[in-house]
Structures are given as structure tokens and as C-alpha cells.
Amino acid sequence: MDIPWLTLAIALPAVGALAVALVPPGCGELVKRLTLGVSLGTLLLVGSMALRFDPGSAGRLQFEEIYPWIPRFGVNIAFGVDGIALVLILMAAVLVPLVVLAAWRENEETDDSGKGYFALILALEAMMIGVFAATDVFLFYVLFEAMLIPVYFMIGRYGRGPNRRRAAIKFLLFSLFGGLLMLVAVIAVYVQGGTFLWADLVGPDGGLAGVDTTTARWLFLGFFVAFAIKAPMWPVHTWLPSAAGASRPGTAVLLVGVLDKVGTYGMLRYCLELFPEAAHWFVWPVVVLSLVSIVYGAILAIGQSDMLRLIAYTSLSHFGFITLGIFAMTSQSQAGATLYMVNHGFATGALFLIAGFLIARQGSAAIADYGGVQRLAPKLAGVFLVAGLAGLALPGLAPFVSEFLVFVGTYAFHPVPAIIATVGVVLAALYILWMYQRTMTGPVREELTGLRDLTGREAWAVGPLIALILLFGVQPQPLLDVINPAVEQTMHQIDATDPEPAVDPADQSASGQEGASE
């Protein structure tokens, strides 16, 4: 246990980013191989760390490391993961090499043969792992904000289309605005709690136990607004479609698949556990906003004419499910929400990558520019269909499990939101299948003749994701085994209990002493 796993997992891509940036110009091939090697090495490192993770451990955080950073402000470089953070780190580590592989030929026109882009990807990976692993609120904040800079350049400099500059600014300003409000809350947490260490702040004996109700609610809001912008949630979502639409598909995978998860992860880890009372108080407003996001995102997705924007809007809808699950505060709904974060990363990642393959062939993301692709490129259309069906949570594919858990948990919390949320499922079938129908079926458009099917490299980029979607669709238990203890501890921290299932009296008397003791 002496190996500083998390530090290594953060340092490797960070050093890799520096190395890639320092490669002399003109060595495009070396840059790509080096980036892929580093990201695969990181995956290996994170994977072997995950194998050493003990789901049954009594302590919440594992692989803990702590080094003083700025003693005067009580700031430490503190890392540690619970099951929730671990699966998210794993997801990020899986996605990065695939994105690199998918971006293999995207940089031939850029003036630096993609050196900057690949260095930014690796820098972003280091920060993404760091942000999920941070157990010091200050460190979390630092990484949360610093992550914006690589993404900003990935969109603004290496993005697509004439709107990328505006999209990059919009993304940065939205995130910065939320982040700065969070800064006030972070400072106030320190002033009130006397420490930045997450483990010392939470719980009945924690530093924040004595904070009065009003202050706690304001602090909750400070964190929540930042996370809601990041997640994103209606009505602060408007940056996402423009950012995703102006990004390269690979950037969009990392942006929507991983970065936005920081928002929902932050709600679960920070909003709920630091301010349990306030979180209970805010349950209904957040549930309503989640429902609006679910329905609104789905309806707008139907109306989109650009594939990347469409996928971005479906994500808005999916993030609604995740926040709904988190704030329904039952163990099924929260486990479902966490699982959803992972599955959404894989399913949406696959969709973005495949859309990217189409864009790489035709140079257009408009749905109207495609038609009948299935006849020309059956394999491509096939994986697109599987990824799409995963997006609408077809049983047998991974997202179904998580969506089902969210529904079960939410229904136990209150039937009405669960029923309204089902609208999102119906609409999901509409937007996914209609997009498939418009692009893949029908008569072949003239300008598409000669469209190549999936190449070997592309199959390697998207294949693992399809495999994971299928695997976790039939066998989600390994993931749930890791997630469940962390969710139970979260529930315990926030003093939430699962509602008793309503059972009729005959069954209750049969079930013995549990019923009697109530």
C-alpha cells in the first residue's frame, strides 16, 4: 500500500503532457504514439489501482495521501478515492486513449501537427483524475477551475466551425462565473469549518456541524450553482450545445463524458455531504429543475439538425436523470445515478466518436447531409445503432440498468417525479431513432458514394466502448459492488433512509419482527 497510486496516476499524464509539448516540431507521428502510450500507461496504472481497491473496507477513502501545500491557509494536497470516485477515474482513463486513437488523423492540417492538442488532452487527463481524487476542498476547487483552461484552448484553437471562438468564450465565462461563486463558498467553508480537508468537514463531528441553517443553505447554493453550470442543468445549460457543437468530437467526448461529471460528482460529494440539512431543504427545487432538464433537453434534441448539438442536448436530458437520482436520496437512486455517470460516459462517448467518424469523412455534422449510410458502411451504422440504443437505455445495454435504478429509487421517494421522468424515456426513443433513420437509412445520397466503412483504427477506438456497454448491460454487478458501499456511506452522512416499501398488512405480519418493531 506504500505506492502513491493517485499521485502517480496524476503525474504520469502531466509529465506526458510536458514531454509531448517539448517534442520538436515536425515529429507528428512521435507525438501521437507518445500520447497514446502515456494514456494507455495511465489506464494500466489506474486499472491496477482499481484491482487493489477493497469494496468491503470500513473506511470511506482508500489510497489516501496527504502532503502540506500552503500551511498558512490550511491547504493540503490530499488525495483519496471512494467507490464513486474510483469508477469515474476509471471511466476517464478508459476514454482518453480512445479519444487519442479517434483523433489520430485529425491534426494533419493544424500548423503544429497536433502537438498542442495532444498535450492539452494529457494535461486535461491529469486534472480530471486529480479533481475526482482530491479530498481537500481547496485542491478540488483549484483543479475544477484550472481544467477550464485546456478545454478552452481545445475548443477555441482546435475546434470546428466559425463559432468556436464564441463557444469557447461562452464556455469559459459560464464556468468561471459559477466557479467564482463557489470560491466564496469555499472560503466560507474554511472560515466556518477551520479546515479544507473533506474528511474533517463532514459528519456530525465535522467542522461544518455547527454552521447555522441559513449560512449552510447559502453555502450549499454557492457550490450547487457551480456544479449545476458544470453538469449542466436547465436553465444554465446554454453553453453546452454551442461548446459541443464547436468542438472536435474527441473534445466533446471528454467535455460531456468526463468534465460534466465533475458537476454531478461535486453535488454528490460536496453539496450533499457537506450540507446535509440544506440538501434536504433543496430537494424539491432540484428535483423540479431535473425534470425540466429531462423533458426540455429531450424536446430540444428532437429539433436539432446538427448531430453534435443533438447529442449534447440528449446529455442535458441524461444529466437530468443523474441529478434526479442524486437528490431523490434513496440508495437505489444514488447508486443508479453514479452508475449512470459511468454508462453515460461510455454511451455518449461512443456516439460522439462515431459522429466524429462521419464528420471526418464528409466534413459536416448536419444530419441533412447524410442518408442511407447503412448501405455503404454497415459496420459504422451498426455501432452507431448500438450506441444510440444505449443512449435510449434499451434493456440489455448498460444505461438501462442505471436508468432503471434511478426510476426505482425515485419512485420510492415520490411517484410523481418518477412518472414525469418517464416522458424523457419516450422522447429518447424518438430523438435517437429519428436521427438514425435520417442519417443511416433511406436512399443513399449522391455525394456520399464511396463512403468508407469503419477502418481498423476506428474500430479499435469505438469497439472497447461497445464491448463495455454490452458487458455492463448484462453484468453491472462489479461496478455496483464498488459503488454501493460509497453510496451507503453517503446516505448515512446525509441522514437519509430509504422509505419503507409500502406492503400490505398480510405480508408485513408474515415478514416477522421488522414489521413489528416499527
Next chain:
Amino acid sequence: MIPLTDSVPAAAIASPVITEEPPSIDYAVLSPMLVVFAAGVVAVLIEAFAPAARRHSIQLGLALASVLGAFVLTVLQVGAMPDAEAGMAPEEVAGVTTAMNSVAIDRPTLFLQGTILVLSFISLLLVAERRSGESAFAAQAATVPGSEEERSHVLAGSRHTEVYPLVLFALLGMLLFPAANDFLTMFVALEVMSLPLYLLCGLARRRRLFSQEAAVKYFLLGAFSSAFFLFGIALVYGYAGSVNFADIHEAIETGGSTLFVGGTATPLLLVGIAMIAVGLLFKVGAVPFHNWKPDVYQGAPTPITALMASGVLVAAFGAMLRVFLMAFGAAVADWRPMLWVVAILTMVLAAVVAVTQRDIKRLLAYSSVVHAGFVLTAVVAATPEGLAGALFYLAAYGFTTIGAFAVITLVRTHENGPEAADISQWAGLGRTSPLLAGALALFLLAFAGIPLTSGFIGKFAVFQAAVAAGATPLVVVGVLASAVTAFFYVRIIVLMYFAEPEGAGPSVIRAGTLTGSVIGLGVAATLLLGVYPTPVLDTLLPQPVEAALEPGMATEDGFTR
């Protein structure tokens, strides 16, 4: 004046009592200032006696050596400071006063002086830079712009080596300003600092009319604010019977001097505080006394702008902190609401106006006003943490801003053209000179307070102090203003990196050794203070004394008395 009655002892106004003994002066603690002063005087003699051809190199060598020497002496004094240990009274570790209590050398002073010396050293490197035989300063400032006489001076290669003694005298003022322990010394320091700057502002080589306008404006407004400051001193003297900060502090605690029975002189104190505040707020450039800043920053030669935006700002805030936390520390309830209003106005108005700016130097001037507002939140906190936060912020901002102005000196509209003033002329810089654009992007991100830069740690320090002192609404305004300022910093980055250049794009002068090292130092300081600020925070700033601190009261402020 109110006629004095017999019952009032005459000694009350004749303080301090004139004795036969000469005042004891601790030359050792004053040595950094003496070195700079002596170098300034010698530099004037060099102007008179050294041959013109060698004047520049002698002047530059002397100036750099004296600043370096003064810095070494300052560091030695930091080493001689007793360490704060448990059981020691705050007075024992605070520092010393000398020259009849008129100068206080304590930890804040030494930190400020050290910072000012380093920043001035860096600015001097910028001042000295010459490219293709052309410096940033006018060949002969006395000639009429555009005249035949000016042309002949340019052709003859005349140079203003007087710049160096002027900078040294201004530096002397900057060093004394935050160290002054009574109002008269502070006023003298203020004038010694300002007068050379008025002159230096008017010496720009290009756009000389702009430059002269800036100098006149700065001079008139500066003189006006000095008058306010002086009148304020007179009123406070009327209240406290002394100009010494420790005496004023005591007088406020005991309810006015013996001149007035029963504290009826409070109006004198309040009006006095307000007028002194006008003088100090003018120097730091807080709204509504900020109007000079954009004009002066734009018109002055860029190396001088760098000096003003860094060293002068640090000195002015140092003096302000000492006056408000120490002299007026006991009247914190009286001045805090005023500074609340000023801080909010400063942050909001300057941030909003900055959005509309097109000229890069004006934009940085407004940005400097916004930053002054951020530091004011720490002044409002009036705690040791606030003091420490403000000092750190000033140092961090100083390095970043000099670096930014150094970049500005290099980017020209075209070959041998003037500096590229309009930000649209900066389009595409990221493609043509990635290193230079990268450095400026880093400085701008630091201004915006993005983590892992010094700007973030500084902002965190001042905001944390303000929240701890109960000024949370002020901090919320502060972060909202930060979000607005981020917009225009980011806009410049967008222009540099994401926009296609207009025509051939900006022409960049190859950075000479001097400017190059200035930018390098700025980058290094911005990153180091952002990633690992602990050494600066721990060793140079006074550790807050945990005990005996009533919330909101500036009793133990880290200043010596």
C-alpha cells in the same frame, strides 16, 4: 483657530518636545533608503560631469547597483528581525522606530520595501532597453513635438539619462512612503515619490502630446489630492495634537487630545480621515479618484507605466494599510463603511468600464483599478490576515503587471512602428510569436485569478480575510467583478490565439536580453507564487498572532508603534 485657554498646557501642541539632545538615528535600519538617496544624488552629479557618451552606462550601472545594494541591506534586516516565538509580546517582534519615531521599520515595511526594490530593479531593466538605437524616452523632452529642433535631437541621438536619477528619487519616495510613521514624513515621502513621476510621465518618445497631456493631468490632479491629504493631516493634528501614528491611535482610543474636553473634536477626526483617505485613494487609483489612471498609463512611456503600476501601487497601498490599520485602527467603525462603498464602486465601475476599452494600456489601467478594489477588501477586513493578504496580493500583482507591460513594449503595429495600442492589432500574435503570446496569456490568466497562478492565491488571501472579518457581501461583489474582468482578459487571449491577423499581423521586436529577462522573471514569479506560495507567506509576512484578537478590531496589526 480656537484660541487656547490658559488651562491647556502649551506642551500639548508643542509635541514632540524639543530637547538639547540631537535625535537618535539608527542609520542601519535606514540604510536601504540612504543608499538609494545617495545614488540619486551622485547620479545628478554624473549628469553634470560625466562625458555624454558614457553617461548612460554609468547611470544604469549605478542605478542597478544601488537598488541591488539596497535590496541586500533589506534582506539583511529581515534576517536580523527576531523570530516570533511563543511567549513573546507582539511589541518585541514588531520592529523598531527611528529618527524620533518618524520612520518605522517592521515586517510589513521590510516586505514592502523588498518588493518595491525588486519591482524597481525589473522596471529599470525595461527603462534601459534600447532597440535599434531607440529607447522609450524622448530624445529631448524640452523640444516642441514635431519641431525641427526635435528632429535634430533625434538625429543627433540625444538621450535623457536624467531618467535614472529621477527613478532613483521616486524610488526613495516609494521606500519611505510605507515606512513613514508620522503624517509629515508620509507627506514628504508622497511628494518625493510623485514629483519625479510627473516628469517621467511626460518623456515618451512617441505620441509625445499624449505623454505631455498625461504628465500635466497627473500633476494637476496629484497636486490637488496632495492638498486634500495635507488638509486632512492638519485636521487630524487638531484632533490628536500630534502627527505621529502611535499618538493618533492613542488619542482616538482615549477620545481626543487634551485640547478638547469630552471628545467634542470627533468631527475634526472624521473629516480628517476622509481627506487623508482622498489623498491615499487617489494614489492607489480607487473609484471615484481613478480618472487619472487610464490617461497616465496610456500616455506615459511604457517602462514608467510598468513602474507606476507595480512599485507605486505597492508603496501607496503600504502607506494606506499603515494609516488605516495603525493610526486610525481604533476608529475602524468610522472608516469601514466608507471603504466598503469605495471598494464596491471601484470593483464594479472599473470592471464595467474596462469592458469597453480598446487600448491595451488603458485596459490594463482599468484592470489595475479593479485590482485596487480587490486589495481594498483586505483593507476593509482590518485584520492581520487582511494585511498579509494585501501584501501578498500586491507583490503577486506587481510582478505580473510588469511582465505584461514588458510584453507591450515589444509588440508594434509594424516594423519600427509605435507600440500596438489597439487590441485589434494584437490579432494572431499566438501564431507569429507563440512564446510571447503564451507569456501574456499567463499574465492575463493571473489577472483573472485562475488557479495555479499567483493571482489566484492573492485573490484567495484577500477574500479569505474579508470573509473572516464578516465582509462576505463585499467578496460576492468582488467575485462578480472578477467574472466581468475575466471577459476582457479572455477576449485578448481569443484575439491572440483564435483570430486571423489583419494583414501581416503585429510586428514583434525580438526581445532584447533586458526585456526578455523581465518577461522571464514575471512568468517565473507568477507561476511560483501560484504553485508554491508558502515560503513567501510564511517567512516574509508577519504570522498572525492568534491570541488577543477581537474580531474586527485592528489591535494587533503587525505594525510597530
